[in-house]
Amino acid sequence: MSGEDWIGRAEAALAASGHKRGGARSALLQLLAAQTCVLSVADIEHAQNDPGRRSVSRASIYRILDELEQLQLVQRVEVGQGMVRYERARPAEEHHHHLVCVSCGRVTPFSDAGLERAIERLSKAIPLTVAEHEIVLRGACRDCGA
Structure with a gap:
């Protein structure tokens, strides 16, 4: 889904839930x-408070x-x-996971069709209907070395 498509979807959902359009949102x-x-x-916060952009408070x-x-x-x-980051929700076909460097904090997205098939097979074998999953692999990136 393109960024523009996502914005349209987001604006429609926000309007339907009674949120005002414009400004910081x-x-x-x-x-x-x-x-x-x-x-x-x-x-x-840093990106939103660049010169030429409307200032937005952390709250x-x-x-x-x-x-x-x-x-x-x-x-x-x-x-x-204890660190949390955010990204726009994507359709299933754009699903990805994350590699996190414990040294520098870099987060890199990755996709693996074999991993997704393994999770699908596992979901059929366990007594749980899997609604969603997220995999975060932590280690040292190539730049930080290990």
Whole structure:
């Protein structure tokens, strides 16, 4: 799903749930739509408070992210050590997981069709209907070495 398609979907869902359009919410939607992977609240705050952009408070960022998460428009990614990052929710065919460097904090998305098939096989063998899954692999990236 393109960033523009995601923005349209997000704006429709926000309007249907009674949220106003414009301002900080629209600025945050634009930022999230342009991203290929996760952002921390600090990343969002820094980007939103660049010269030429409308300043957005940290409290507003958290409030908007909570709204978007409740509407299943963004997903929260726990990257370890109490750190949380956010990314726009994607359709199943764009599903990916994350590699997290424990040294520098870099988060890299990855996809693996074999892993997805293994999870699908596992879901048929266990007494649980799997609604969603997330895999975060932690280690040292090539730049940090190990």
